Amino acid sequence: MVERTFNIKGMTCASCVQTVEKAMKKLPGVQEANVNLATEKLNIIFDENAVSVREIQAAVDKAGYKALIDSVQKTFVITGMTCASCVQSIEKATRKLDGVMSSNVNLATGKMVIEYNPTVVSVSDIIEAVSNAGYEAREDMETSSIANEEKDKKQKKIKAIWTRFWGSAIFTIQLFYIAMGHMVGLPLPKIIDPMENPEWFSLLQFIFTIPVIIFGRNFFSVGFKTLFKGHPNMDSLVALGTGAAFVYSSGATVAIWLGHSSYAENLYYESAAVILTLITLGKYLEARSMGKTSEAIEKLIGLAPKKAIVVRNGKEVEVTVDEVVVGDTIIVKPGEKIPVDGVVLEGITSVDDSMLTGESIPVEKNVGDNIIGASINKNGTVQYRATKVGKDTALSQMIKLVEDAQGSKAPIAKMADMISGYFVPIVIVIAILSGLSWYFGGQTGLFALTITISVLVIACPCALGLATPTAIMVGTGKGAENGVLIKSGGALETTHKVQTIVFDKTGTITEGKPIVTDIITVNGIKETELLQLVASAEKGSEHPLAEAIVKESEDRGLGFLKLDNFNAIPGHGVEVTVDDITILAGNKKLMDDRNISLDKLARNSDDLAIQGKTPMYIAFNNEVAGIIAVADTVKENSLQAIEKLHNMGIEVVMITGDNKGTAEAIAKQVGIHRVLSEVLPEDKANEVKKIQAEGKKVAMVGDGINDAPALAQADIGIAIGSGTDVAMESADIVLMRSDLMDVPTAVELSKSTIRNIKQNLFFAFAYNVLGIPFAMGIIYLLGGPLLNPMVAGAAMSLSSVSVLVNALRLKKFKPSKVQ
Numbered sequence: 048m049v050e051r052t053f054n055i056k057g058m059t060c061a062s063c064v065q066t067v068e069k070a071m072k073k074l075p076g077v078q079e080a081n082v083n084l085a086t087e088k089l090n091i092i093f094d095e096n097a098v099s100v101r102e103i104q105a106a107v108d109k110a111g112y113k114a115l116i117d118s119v120q121k122t123f124v125i126t127g128m129t130c131a132s133c134v135q136s137i138e139k140a141t142r143k144l145d146g147v148m149s150s151n152v153n154l155a156t157g158k159m160v161i162e163y164n165p166t167v168v169s170v171s172d173i174i175e176a177v178s179n180a181g182y183e184a185r186e187d188m189e190t191s192s193i194a195n196e197e198k199d200k201k202q203k204k205i206k207a208i209w210t211r212f213w214g215s216a217i218f219t220i221q222l223f224y225i226a227m228g229h230m231v232g233l234p235l236p237k238i239i240d241p242m243e244n245p246e247w248f249s250l251l252q253f254i255f256t257i258p259v260i261i262f263g264r265n266f267f268s269v270g271f272k273t274l275f276k277g278h279p280n281m282d283s284l285v286a287l288g289t290g291a292a293f294v295y296s297s298g299a300t301v302a303i304w305l306g307h308s309s310y311a312e313n314l315y316y317e318s319a320a321v322i323l324t325l326i327t328l329g330k331y332l333e334a335r336s337m338g339k340t341s342e343a344i345e346k347l348i349g350l351a352p353k354k355a356i357v358v359r360n361g362k363e364v365e366v367t368v369d370e371v372v373v374g375d376t377i378i379v380k381p382g383e384k385i386p387v388d389g390v391v392l393e394g395i396t397s398v399d400d401s402m403l404t405g406e407s408i409p410v411e412k413n414v415g416d417n418i419i420g421a422s423i424n425k426n427g428t429v430q431y432r433a434t435k436v437g438k439d440t441a442l443s444q445m446i447k448l449v450e451d452a453q454g455s456k457a458p459i460a461k462m463a464d465m466i467s468g469y470f471v472p473i474v475i476v477i478a479i480l481s482g483l484s485w486y487f488g489g490q491t492g493l494f495a496l497t498i499t500i501s502v503l504v505i506a507c508p509c510a511l512g513l514a515t516p517t518a519i520m521v522g523t524g525k526g527a528e529n530g531v532l533i534k535s536g537g538a539l540e541t542t543h544k545v546q547t548i549v550f551d552k553t554g555t556i557t558e559g560k561p562i563v564t565d566i567i568t569v570n571g572i573k574e575t576e577l578l579q580l581v582a583s584a585e586k587g588s589e590h591p592l593a594e595a596i597v598k599e600s601e602d603r604g605l606g607f608l609k610l611d612n613f614n615a616i617p618g619h620g621v622e623v624t625v626d627d628i629t630i631l632a633g634n635k636k637l638m639d640d641r642n643i644s645l646d647k648l649a650r651n652s653d654d655l656a657i658q659g660k661t662p663m664y665i666a667f668n669n670e671v672a673g674i675i676a677v678a679d680t681v682k683e684n685s686l687q688a689i690e691k692l693h694n695m696g697i698e699v700v701m702i703t704g705d706n707k708g709t710a711e712a713i714a715k716q717v718g719i720h721r722v723l724s725e726v727l728p729e730d731k732a733n734e735v736k737k738i739q740a741e742g743k744k745v746a747m748v749g750d751g752i753n754d755a756p757a758l759a760q761a762d763i764g765i766a767i768g769s770g771t772d773v774a775m776e777s778a779d780i781v782l783m784r785s786d787l788m789d790v791p792t793a794v795e796l797s798k799s800t801i802r803n804i805k806q807n808l809f810f811a812f813a814y815n816v817l818g819i820p821f822a823m824g825i826i827y828l829l830g831g832p833l834l835n836p837m838v839a840g841a842a843m844s845l846s847s848v849s850v851l852v853n854a855l856r857l858k859k860f861k862p863s864k865v866q
Contacts, residue, residue: 056087071107080092084512109276110276118148122187123158127182137182146165147162147163148163169438170367170370208331222255252314252316266323270287288499293316318837333509333513347445357375368436382424420441448532449532470511474502497835505843510814533793542793544762546743547699556701563675577673579600581632582605583610610625611626619633635664643664658712663676682786699718700738706725759777767782810846
């Protein structure tokens with residue numbers, strides 16, 4: 048199975064979404080197909096052996112729309128070619144790459160023009176494929192061009208709609224004055240006065256309406272095309288309503304010129320023009336608002352640097368970021384953006400990761416530390432080795448996660464989608480039946496036409512279709528800004544239902560790196576002397592306690608002494624001789640075996656155990672010398688995060704493989720009351736399952752490979768960003784900052800987004816539930832006013848805009864503070 052994303056052109060409302068999805072699901076080998084009206088994208092998972100990309104595009108075309116693949120076109124200079132067979136070799140090698148749509152090599156110019164999907168294949172992949180074929184490729188910076196720049200396309204689309212609106216408005220204002228001005232006493236020239244010259248009065252309106260229909264021709268071309276294909280959409284309603292008004296008025300104009308001047312009072316040109324103009328204005332406001340919903344993605348894309356300075360053949364060379372390959376040595380100076388992910392080789396600096404992780408304080412980076420592409424190098428020059436490039440960098444992965452989330456559907460959207468699929472045909476039937484009912488009920492044909500047009504124009508499936516995806520787009524984008532990557536709309540929705548959150552202890556609640564917390568000495572031995580001797584004894588050990596003691600000694604600047612004798616005692620500790628001192632370092636059992644009394648340290652030992660610290664007992668020449676205690680310290684914000692979750696009414700559980708005493712000591716420090724201790728890694732998923740069996744929605748927070756099964760088992764898996772790739776792959780949410788305060792932030796964001804979606808759906812349903820009966824004339828039947836089609840058109844445009852504006856309120860989301 049492969050996953051692809053297509054840009055769908057021609058959609059206008061939720062019924063278009065249903066049409067495209069139904070067309071996709073009829074194709075063989077299609078596992079899943081989701082269309083997002085707000086992003087105008089189709090995400091589809093399919094079997095390449097059962098259906099091809101061309102067949103998918105053909106099916107979309109048959110449904111009345113266009114499916115285009117996000118693509119980039121670049122030109123490469125190829126060296127090493129000598130004949131036509133070289134051309135064939137390179138074309139074959141590059142065309143085999145997944146995501147490459149076309150590849151053409153010109154032997155005469157020595158260049159290759161290639162079109163590819165940048166989310167699937169990168170420039171470095173293309174260069175490597177050419178290299179494997181026996182040639183060299185480098186990007187031609189003079190002719191390289193991006194074929195599909197979404198931002199520019201959106202701006203052009205918005206500008207085009209704005210031009211259409213003004214073009215329509217200029218003629219509509221004059222038309223409105225001619226048609227309605229005389230009714231409120233405004234002067235009209237005698238030549239177009241309806242009482243004296245009804246022929247010219249009607250003909251001039253006809254002439255002014257034609258340009259408005261030309262400016263709004265998309266409504267008719269798309270609307271009638273989808274109607275005749277059996278999948279009517281919002282444009283079909285507009286085309287039918289305004290088309291009926293125009294056709295009726297045109298017929299009335301002919302009748303006037305044939306001598307039936309009474310028809311001059313019953314023209315509908317201004318209604319058709321005003322409806323088209325107002326709906327075009329609504330489309331403009333809608334496009335502007337939808338542009339703002341995708342600002343998070345645009346900000347992330349804007350972070351990517353364009354150039355990099357790499358060391359090649361001993362020289363510093365400036366290349367494009369796309370040309371950087373894994374293993375390149377890159378130089379970054381103060382104030383510059385880090386081009387790609389890597390590991391520091393030389394230099395010390397501090398790096399601002401705030402736009403990627405939400406972490407406001409710059410982080411110091413030394414030799415051996417990882418650095419993230421697109422972060423800002425603040426104050427030192429560093430050399431580093433590129434470890435991830437192109438689509439594999441943290442920024443690219445982050446963009447992909449947010450795009451996937453924005454393209455996915457939340458379960459709450461299913462009801463709206465189902466209704467939208469039947470909405471337009473039902474509205475057309477209601478409009479026709481309403482008009483006929485009034486006509487056969489004794490009203491004039493003009494009255495019945497007014498009712499029919501009003502019903503067609505006021506109905507708005509757009510509001511239903513935009514209610515969920517726009518809120519998800521803003522919500523996931525806001526999450527990314529706060530360092531919370533939510534992978535799907537489903538995860539965003541489920542998170543607000545979570546009742547219990549299970550935290551792994553090591554590396555999640557705690558730092559995951561044991562440190563020396565206490566050094567206790569007896570018999571007049573100095574603290575530094577004890578530490579230096581024990582660190583020297585443990586220098587070669589890989590045990591976590593030993594590593595912590597060695598690091599503490601190094602941090603204090605203590606040297607290591609030469610050992611005269613070394614003896615490892617499995618399961619107990621070590622015995623060494625240094626400067627005629629026999630040192631024993633290990634657990635209580637080692638001391639008991641050597642009959643060394645620990646009475647002097649009994650109270651200290653009990654206190655350390657209560658605090659969850661692990662003691663290493665030290666004896667010099669068979670006499671107790673002291674204790675060095677080591678513990679995995681609690682992260683800075685763990686207590687605050689868990690307190691916040693408790694305040695939100697969420698149960699918090701800690702799970703660990705540690706013994707009961709240590710586990711309960713850590714749990715007590717952070718305020719957790721339910722502890723699952725001595726749990727083997729493979730049993731964590733079963734423990735999550737047991738909590739789910741209690742009827743609770745469970746989230747699991749972890750960072751390691753052994754957490755992956757539990758993350759997958761939980762209703763929502765939350766991975767710490769500093770954790771393993773396996774854990775992050777298994778999770779539904781990734782916390783980029785590794786800060787537990789982001790767990791309640793994710794829950795709050797989910798609640799805010801779902802509340803916003805429910806508001807949007809309420810607005811959309813309420814608008815249609817109230818608007819359509821009003822347009823049908825039910826209010827008029829009860830003694831109220833009759834809805835004018837022009838008012839219906841304005842209301843229809845405002846309904847979509849109101850949903851979008853409400854969704855944009857999510858941009859103001861801020862995590863609450865612990866009281």
